[in-house]
Amino acid sequence: MATTVINVLNQYSRDRRNLIPILQKVQEKEKYLSSESISEISIYLGISENDVYSVASFYSQFRFIKPGEHTVKVCLGTACHVRGGARVLETVERELKIKPGQTTADGKYSLETVACIGACALAPTMVLDNEVQRSMTPQKVVDLLKSKNKAENDAK
Amino acid sequence: MITADFRAMAESDWQSITDPSIPQIFIGMATCGEAAGALSIYKAMESALIKNRIKARIHKTGCLGMCYCEPMVDIIKPGQPRITYKNLTPETASELITDYLINGNYRPDLALGVWGKELDGIPNLFGLDFMKFQQRTALKNIGVINPEDISQYVACGGYKAFEKALGTSQQNIIDEVEKSGLRGLGGAGFPTGLKWKACYKTQSFPKYMICNADEGDPGAYMDRSLLESDPHSVLEGMLIAAYAIGCSRGYIYIRDEYPLAIKRMAIAIDQTRQYGLLGDNILDSDFSFDIEIREGAGAFVCGEESALLASIEGNRGMPRHRPPYPAESGLWGKPTDINNVKTLANIPAIITNGAEWFAGRGTESSKGTAIFALTGKVANRGLIEVPMGITIRRIIYDIGGGVPDGKKFKAVQTGGPSGGCLPAELLDLPIAFDSLAAAGSIMGSGGMVVLDEDTCMVDVARFFLDFAQQESCGQCIPCRLGTKQMFEILDDITKGNGKQTDVDVLLELSDSIVRTSLCGLGRTAPNPVLTTIRYFRNEYDAHINDKKCPANVCQALVNGGQVDE
Ligand SMILES: Cc1cc2nc3c(=O)[nH]c(=O)nc-3n(C[C@H](O)[C@H](O)[C@H](O)COP(=O)(O)O)c2cc1C
Ligand code: FES
Numbered sequence: 001m002a003t004t005v006i007n008v009l010n011q012y013s014r015d016r017r018n019l020i021p022i023l024q025k026v027q028e029k030e031k032y033l034s035s036e037s038i039s040e041i042s043i044y045l046g047i048s049e050n051d052v053y054s055v056a057s058f059y060s061q062f063r064f065i066k067p068g069e070h071t072v073k074v075c076l077g078t079a080c081h082v083r084g085g086a087r088v089l090e091t092v093e094r095e096l097k098i099k100p101g102q103t104t105a106d107g108k109y110s111l112e113t114v115a116c117i118g119a120c121a122l123a124p125t126m127v128l129d130n131e132v133q134r135s136m137t138p139q140k141v142v143d144l145l146k147s148k149n150k151a152e153n154d155a156k
Numbered sequence: 157m158i159t160a161d162f163r164a165m166a167e168s169d170w171q172s173i174t175d176p177s178i179p180q181i182f183i184g185m186a187t188c189g190e191a192a193g194a195l196s197i198y199k200a201m202e203s204a205l206i207k208n209r210i211k212a213r214i215h216k217t218g219c220l221g222m223c224y225c226e227p228m229v230d231i232i233k234p235g236q237p238r239i240t241y242k243n244l245t246p247e248t249a250s251e252l253i254t255d256y257l258i259n260g261n262y263r264p265d266l267a268l269g270v271w272g273k274e275l276d277g278i279p280n281l282f283g284l285d286f287m288k289f290q291q292r293t294a295l296k297n298i299g300v301i302n303p304e305d306i307s308q309y310v311a312c313g314g315y316k317a318f319e320k321a322l323g324t325s326q327q328n329i330i331d332e333v334e335k336s337g338l339r340g341l342g343g344a345g346f347p348t349g350l351k352w353k354a355c356y357k358t359q360s361f362p363k364y365m366i367c368n369a370d371e372g373d374p375g376a377y378m379d380r381s382l383l384e385s386d387p388h389s390v391l392e393g394m395l396i397a398a399y400a401i402g403c404s405r406g407y408i409y410i411r412d413e414y415p416l417a418i419k420r421m422a423i424a425i426d427q428t429r430q431y432g433l434l435g436d437n438i439l440d441s442d443f444s445f446d447i448e449i450r451e452g453a454g455a456f457v458c459g460e461e462s463a464l465l466a467s468i469e470g471n472r473g474m475p476r477h478r479p480p481y482p483a484e485s486g487l488w489g490k491p492t493d494i495n496n497v498k499t500l501a502n503i504p505a506i507i508t509n510g511a512e513w514f515a516g517r518g519t520e521s522s523k524g525t526a527i528f529a530l531t532g533k534v535a536n537r538g539l540i541e542v543p544m545g546i547t548i549r550r551i552i553y554d555i556g557g558g559v560p561d562g563k564k565f566k567a568v569q570t571g572g573p574s575g576g577c578l579p580a581e582l583l584d585l586p587i588a589f590d591s592l593a594a595a596g597s598i599m600g601s602g603g604m605v606v607l608d609e610d611t612c613m614v615d616v617a618r619f620f621l622d623f624a625q626q627e628s629c630g631q632c633i634p635c636r637l638g639t640k641q642m643f644e645i646l647d648d649i650t651k652g653n654g655k656q657t658d659v660d661v662l663l664e665l666s667d668s669i670v671r672t673s674l675c676g677l678g679r680t681a682p683n684p685v686l687t688t689i690r691y692f693r694n695e696y697d698a699h700i701n702d703k704k705c706p707a708n709v710c711q712a713l714v715n716g717g718q719v720d721e
Contacts, residue, residue: 019470058472059453077374079531118377121223121537132191
């Protein structure tokens with residue numbers, strides 16, 4: 001871990017204005033911000049850990065616990081809301097047996113909600129591991145998760 | 157100057173694309189296109205070309221705005237006009253290779269339109285209802301050129317406006333923009349020329365230029381499409397602004413939910429640097445300027461300019477009192493100009509065609525065009541650019557093709573969480589900054605979500621207040637506690653626990669939140685509630701008095717409380 005964070009830090013000058021880009025880069029590499037990472041960042045920038053946390057916790061992008069292998073993000077923006085986004089979310093919750101912000105017990109899936117991914121014309125949408133899925137229905141959610149699991153099992 | 161050689165080369169390459177000797181294939185690969193399966197279309201066409209041993213050139217373009225037709229492909233066959241095909245599958249896409257490219261069958265069944273005269277029953281693309289009421293200026297290149305290739309932008313006249321600007325005085329450019337009447341398209345509608353002038357006049361250095369691409373309004377994606385489909389037009393606008401004001405450094409603040417927009421903008425910045433359009437002594441002038449991308453981190457309030465500044469400085473994105481405005485004291489206390497993506501994309505055309513041309517369109521107080529993302533319960537969903545003053549009816553019924561599935565139109569939501577819901581009685585309202593404000597909504601950044609009879613207006617109000625109370629930065633009490641109170645009352649109403657006094661309490665809370673909040677988030681947050689009470693009071697009454705949800709949306713009130721599956 002520590003070396004990844006140090007590698008990231010070395011790309012930036014020790015300037016507070018780099019705090020958010022550093023947090024983003026560390027999270028991109030490590031998938032979340034561990035307390036060790038926060039501590040490294042605070043030492044590097046010469047600001048308190050408290051200060052780092054206070055900034056990081058303000059922005060919904062940052063996570064402080066390790067997410068699952070795959071991330072499902074369901075859009076609950078206006079266009080998706082009026083075209084059935086809530087039913088998409090309910091289906092994902094039921095299939096994975098978790099609520100937004102949680103990770104399945106086997107560490108496979110995390111569930112998040114977003115307030116618009118900018119594909120509103122294709123509403124309701126969700127994102128599975130960075131791939132935007134359009135015109136979702138409860139049935140399509142079930143099929144998608146099934147085929148993801150099948151693809152994984154076949155790969156093993 | 158962009159070297160004459162480069163411009164000539166770009167133009168001749170473009171000529172070889174539009175009047176080609178081998179087929180040219182354009183695949184729409186913006187987020188909408190990709191989500192609809194453009195990548196598999198690309199692969200299918202590529203392998204069909206190889207299999208049939210056909211030489212052709214494939215271009216990845218952005219989004220033409222007709223998102224309801226994705227995945228889309230354009231083809232130019234030698235000697236033929238550009239033809240746009242819609243809703244393709246990998247199978248039909250490969251059929252186009254054999255049927256059209258080899259056998260000369262235009263496949264009118266798959267075609268959407270021709271870029272020119274009707275052909276074999278395929279209509280003129282720009283004569284389609286979706287297109288013919290539009291006036292594309294800022295969007296003129298979207299879906300036409302490859303956004304990752306600066307030479308296509310240059311061939312279409314790109315960076316000529318900037319060159320023209322460099323040859324005239326800063327004051328001149330600012331005057332021109334002021335005379336054009338352009339108003340900010342990020343939400344507030346502040347006159348762009350005045351903002352530039354204030355920043356220009358402030359004697360403190362360095363000065364900063366920021367492009368606001370945070371696009372936080374849910375249900376809106378105009379800025380994303382522009383960044384993904386024509387990033388250079390935004391960069392050119394930024395360059396002109398930075399030169400006119402005297403900024404030496406620029407930032408583009410793009411929300412992190414837009415990875416493709418970030419990627420394409422990064423490519424565009426690299427290319428401009430390569431051609432001497434960014435950096436020191438740009439095009440051998442005294443003007444030096446460079447741009448950095450900053451990614452947002454998922455806070456809606458960071459679209460507000462002072463919060464955005466705090467975020468770039470590396471702090472919590474908390475808005476602050478204004479004045480002083482950023483034009484006087486912005487990033488690190490230095491003069492800073494902040495403009496929206498669409499505002500900037502309008503600048504090159506104003507410099508090229510002049511202020512009078514721009515001011516000749518639109519209404520008395522709202523000049524030029526408006527850009528909307530038309531979504532929700534409407535047949536043709538997509539991105540449109542229309543003259544200010546056009547009626548809502550024309551947008552929804554003519555361009556949008558009306559409400560699908562035989563349902564009845566109920567309302568249109570504009571301006572996102574800061575805007576409101578306008579009813580059928582206002583369908584003939586001309587769209588402009590002032591008319592929308594008078595009706596209780598706002599122009600906003602351009603989200604336009606159509607709602608049909610299956611939408612519950614109390615639920616919509618609850619939805620927006622839930623958003624507002626979650627996104628409130630928590631700094632000022634009216635916004636932090638007020639929006640939460642309003643949300644809870646609305647939540648109660650939708651759950652069948654509404655009280656007789658609720659509507660009055662909502663109105664009273666709204667009044668104090670609007671008057672006393674620190675920033676625009678709080679000041680506009682009650683709008684969705686105020687407009688739904690104003691135009692759909694009967695729905696509130698039905699929920700509160702009769703414990704009924706007329707649209708059958710609120711689960712607790714449907715079937716006497718039985719949850720319907
Ligand atoms: C809560 C809130 C969110 C905002 N979000 C955005 C946004 O996402 N994009 C934007 O351009 N302007 C947004 N604005 C408006 C900006 O504060 C600012 O007015 C605008 O960027 C100025 O650009 P313009 O003059 O070109 O419109 C927001 C304002 C508020 C109060
Ligand atoms: S509202 Fe869901 S993608 Fe925009």
